[in-house]
Amino acid sequence: xxxxxxxxxxxxxxxxxxxxPVKIVNFTQKFECDSCQETRELMEELAALSDKLSVEVHDxxxxxxxxxxxxxxxxxxxxxxxxxxYGIRFYGIxxxxxxxxLLEDLVMVSKRDSGxxxxxxxxxxxxxxxxxxxxxxxxxxxxxxxxxxxxISSRWRATRWWRIWxxxxxxRSFHIVTA
Amino acid sequence: MVEATEFPQLSHRYGVRSVPLTVVNDKxxxxxxxxxxxxxxxxLMAIEKGEAT
Numbered sequence: 001x002x003x004x005x006x007x008x009x010x011x012x013x014x015x016x017x018x019x020x021p022v023k024i025v026n027f028t029q030k031f032e033c034d035s036c037q038e039t040r041e042l043m044e045e046l047a048a049l050s051d052k053l054s055v056e057v058h059d060x061x062x063x064x065x066x067x068x069x070x071x072x073x074x075x076x077x078x079x080x081x082x083x084x085x086y087g088i089r090f091y092g093i094x095x096x097x098x099x100x101x102l103l104e105d106l107v108m109v110s111k112r113d114s115g116x117x118x119x120x121x122x123x124x125x126x127x128x129x130x131x132x133x134x135x136x137x138x139x140x141x142x143x144x145x146x147x148x149x150x151x152i153s154s155r156w157r158a159t160r161w162w163r164i165w166x167x168x169x170x171x172r173s174f175h176i177v178t179a
Numbered sequence: 180m181v182e183a184t185e186f187p188q189l190s191h192r193y194g195v196r197s198v199p200l201t202v203v204n205d206k207x208x209x210x211x212x213x214x215x216x217x218x219x220x221x222x223l224m225a226i227e228k229g230e231a232t
Contacts, residue, residue, distance in 0.1 A: 035185055074186060074189075076185075091180065091181045091182060091186065092180075092181060092182020092184075092185035092186065093182060093185070094180060094182075098180055098182070101180060116215065117215060117216065119216065120215055120216065120219050123219060123223060124219070127226070129226070129230070131204065131222070131226065132203070132204050133201060133202070134181050134193075134201070134202040135180050135181065135199050135200070135201050135202075136181050136189075136190060136195045136198055136199060136200040136201075136202065137181070137183060137199050138182065138183050138198050139182070139184075
């Protein structure tokens with residue numbers, strides 16, 4: 001069990017903002033690495049917290065067609081799918097501050113709206129070549145303000161806690177999807 | 180999102196020293212968290228730079 005009762009209740013409140021269905025596609029393998037197992041369990045538990053969420057688990061070794069479909073090269077990998085694939089990928093366990101990013105992204109994908117400013121959208125529409133962004137983070141990254149932070153990785157389970165962080169509205173998610 | 184400690188080879192390849200580090204089209208480009216408009220400008224600059232080389 002990755003999420004505690006109190007955490008589940010808080011997450012339910014955040015996921016209540018979801019508007020349309022989102023599918024979480026998780027990739028692991030038969031002999032799961034530490035964080036593969038944690039990530040899969042986390043996604044399965046998360047999916048149970050909202051009727052708008054579903055989860056699909058694939059094997060990185062056996063499900064070659066799915067690997068090609070989502071263009072993945074490493075696990076644990078988690079893909080968020082709305083009415084289409086927005087290109088959002090989480091590699092490694094989204095724990096600590098990144099768990100807040102995951103929740104935010106779930107709500108964002110469910111709204112089918114990145115929440116980006118009009119000016120940003122205009123600039124992005126002008127792009128003529130594909131844009132690939134990789135944001136490297138660690139579970140304890142304190143430089144990114146988040147609305148809430150969850151410490152759920154087993155590495156930190158001994159000191160599990162959560163707190164609410166204020167976040168200026170200009171700090172939206174890092175995931176930019178080209179139009 | 181890439182969890183830097185879980186993929187040390189990738190972190191090494193891009194020279195991740197502090198997080199968040201944003202890699203734009205395979206080249207390290209933006210360090211730290213920036214407001215959206217500022218962040219996007221850095222990304223666009225990195226794209227231009229990448230296309231020029």
